[in-house]
Amino acid sequence: MQPLGAEVHQRIARISAHLYPSNPQMGDGSILERTNCRAKGGAAGFKVAILGAAGGIGQPLAMLMKMNPLVSVLHLYDVVNAPGVTADISHMDTGAVVRGFLGQSELDGALTGMDLVIIPAGIPRKPGMTRDDLFKINAGIVRTLCEGIAKCCPNAIVNLISNPVNSTVPIAAEVFKKAGTYDPKKLLGVTSLDVVRANTFVAEVLGLDPREVEVPVVGGHAGVTILPLLSQVKPPCSFTHEETEYLTKRIQDGGTEVVEAKKGAGSATLSMAYAAVKFADVCLKGLRGDAGVVACAFVASQVTELPFFASKVRLGRTGAEEVYQLGPLNEYERIGLEKAKKELAESIQKGISFIRN
Numbered sequence: 001m002q003p004l005g006a007e008v009h010q011r012i013a014r015i016s017a018h019l020y021p022s023n024p025q026m027g028d029g030s031i032l033e034r035t036n037c038r039a040k041g042g043a044a045g046f047k048v049a050i051l052g053a054a055g056g057i058g059q060p061l062a063m064l065m066k067m068n069p070l071v072s073v074l075h076l077y078d079v080v081n082a083p084g085v086t087a088d089i090s091h092m093d094t095g096a097v098v099r100g101f102l103g104q105s106e107l108d109g110a111l112t113g114m115d116l117v118i119i120p121a122g123i124p125r126k127p128g129m130t131r132d133d134l135f136k137i138n139a140g141i142v143r144t145l146c147e148g149i150a151k152c153c154p155n156a157i158v159n160l161i162s163n164p165v166n167s168t169v170p171i172a173a174e175v176f177k178k179a180g181t182y183d184p185k186k187l188l189g190v191t192s193l194d195v196v197r198a199n200t201f202v203a204e205v206l207g208l209d210p211r212e213v214e215v216p217v218v219g220g221h222a223g224v225t226i227l228p229l230l231s232q233v234k235p236p237c238s239f240t241h242e243e244t245e246y247l248t249k250r251i252q253d254g255g256t257e258v259v260e261a262k263k264g265a266g267s268a269t270l271s272m273a274y275a276a277v278k279f280a281d282v283c284l285k286g287l288r289g290d291a292g293v294v295a296c297a298f299v300a301s302q303v304t305e306l307p308f309f310a311s312k313v314r315l316g317r318t319g320a321e322e323v324y325q326l327g328p329l330n331e332y333e334r335i336g337l338e339k340a341k342k343e344l345a346e347s348i349q350k351g352i353s354f355i356r357n
């Protein structure tokens with residue numbers, strides 16, 4: 001085999017410097033300049049960071065975000081394997097420029113200048129666990145990452161996926177308040193997987209294509225706090241009591257269904273990456289100024305007496321610009337709402353206390 005020539009070595013060094021900006025061998029080669037130019041180009045190019053990019057969700061999420069034409073720069077951060085995932089994703093012939101960041105010392109670089117930060121960092125459930133069982137480890141991870149966001153990109157929209165979402169969103173809010181950077185419009189707990197599941201399961205029952213079905217899912221993201229509003233399904237339809245019970249339970253237990261099927265190998269990753277990308281795309285369209293961009297998310301809210309609640313929100317240039325009321329609920333949903341609020345109140349308080357105490 002022929003040894004690699006000096007020119008090839010130089011070229012590799014330049015590409016590596018571009019992929020891993022903190023690499024001390026960084027050169028000022030033309031490849032780097034051209035890709036940086038590309039990163040700046042594009043009429044509507046947003047800079048997006050994924051924290052936890054090497055994980056079960058992170059990897060397919062990174063792949064799908066690399067395919068999103070609204071993304072001009074994609075930063076992939078993790079405490080392990082970020083270089084490998086970055087090298088892999090960077091070979092995709094789509095527009096976004098990809099850069100990798102490994103470990104806490106590179107967090108600032110990953111976050112600086114970002115418009116949108118998506119956080120799927122943290123441990124997933126195993127069979128028999130609740131999402132709240134993840135609090136002990138994931139609360140600290142979310143706190144550290146949000147401290148980085150407050151310091152390096154305080155104006156970025158944050159899409160928080162790490163569980164338990166009902167507590168991690170209040171944690172993030174408290175971190176941002178402490179840093180003086182809190183903007184409630186910019187912090188969104190990702191509940192889009194509940195909507196994706198609801199659309200799928202309802203479509204199955206109705207015999208429709210899931211793409212034609214829209215189910216609002218409100219409340220939070222754990223068990224009874226996940227409240228599908230089956231009385232508000234589009235297209236308008238009605239369900240028997242048995243169908244309502246079956247659908248509500250299946251949507252609430254969708255995460256557990258996957259955890260049990262994976263038998264200890266984690267929780268939903270592929271459907272979550274799909275749902276996260278759908279939601280991120282909506283956030284980017286809002287940032288671009290598109291009209292009528294609406295999705296469900298767990299946000300600071302005055303819809304109920306609770307400080308956070310998931311409901312439909314309108315995304316705009318500054319984040320969740322409008323939080324919609326729940327609309328008319330039937331008796332079944334009103335009972336579900338009371339159950340959801342009771343559990344949600346405890347989870348929210350647990351998150352707030354984690355930072356305040």
Ligand SMILES: NC(=O)c1ccc[n+]([C@@H]2O[C@H](COP(=O)([O-])OP(=O)(O)OC[C@H]3O[C@@H](n4cnc5c(N)ncnc54)[C@H](O)[C@@H]3O)[C@@H](O)[C@H]2O)c1
Nearest residue numbers: 052054055056057079120121122123124161162163193272
């Ligand atoms: N909101 C939702 O609907 C939803 C859906 C599915 C999963 N989740 C949650 O998403 C999280 C991730 O799930 P997964 O299946 O991808 O798990 P995973 O273990 O496969 O991946 C998590 C990644 O996070 C990384 N990580 C750990 N600590 C980190 C830190 N301090 N900074 C940056 N990265 C760090 C790990 O190295 C790993 O690569 C879990 O908490 C899971 O419960 C939420």
Ligand SMILES: O=C(O)C[C@H](O)C(=O)O
Nearest residue numbers: 125163254255256267268
């Ligand atoms: O169920 C889990 O633990 C992961 C996630 O919250 C889900 O809904 O799939």
